[in-house]
Amino acid sequence: MENSKNTLKNTSLINYLKPTGKFFTLHTMSSRFQKHLFICNNKRTEDDPRGSCSLRGSDDLLDYAKKRIYELGLKGMVRVNKAGCLDACAYGPTMVIYPDDVWYSPKTKEDIEEIITNHIQNNRTVSRLIIEFNKNH
Numbered sequence: 001m002e003n004s005k006n007t008l009k010n011t012s013l014i015n016y017l018k019p020t021g022k023f024f025t026l027h028t029m030s031s032r033f034q035k036h037l038f039i040c041n042n043k044r045t046e047d048d049p050r051g052s053c054s055l056r057g058s059d060d061l062l063d064y065a066k067k068r069i070y071e072l073g074l075k076g077m078v079r080v081n082k083a084g085c086l087d088a089c090a091y092g093p094t095m096v097i098y099p100d101d102v103w104y105s106p107k108t109k110e111d112i113e114e115i116i117t118n119h120i121q122n123n124r125t126v127s128r129l130i131i132e133f134n135k136n137h
Contacts, residue, residue: 038083039095050089058093064109068116091131103131
């Protein structure tokens with residue numbers, strides 16, 4: 001049995017299901033981070049009809065998320081990155097958390113705090129902030 005444990009531990013192609021709220025998420029055992037947050041900080045001109053996440057405050061939200069992950073001792077397990085356009089401008093600021101593939105539209109530091117507390121620390125999505133994309137288009 002010990003041999004099979006070592007084989008599983010050292011095989012990067014092995015996947016497993018991990019419960020995340022009401023859903024199960026496929027994780028790769030060799031993932032570098034347990035969660036990876038991407039926060040759009042794309043900046044367009046003020047007259048662009050799509051708007052831009054940066055002009056809606058995403059830079060401050062990104063800085064706050066990075067600070068909180070560090071303060072909570074989650075650095076190394078959770079990564080926060082700035083992202084270019086995530087093509088969800090109408091919902092901005094926009095963030096996505098992988099490997100869960102959950103998209104959020106946080107507007108305040110309090111929203112970021114709620115996402116970190118619920119989703120990152122307790123694997124519970126924050127339904128009021130989830131972006132519901134129209135899957136038919």
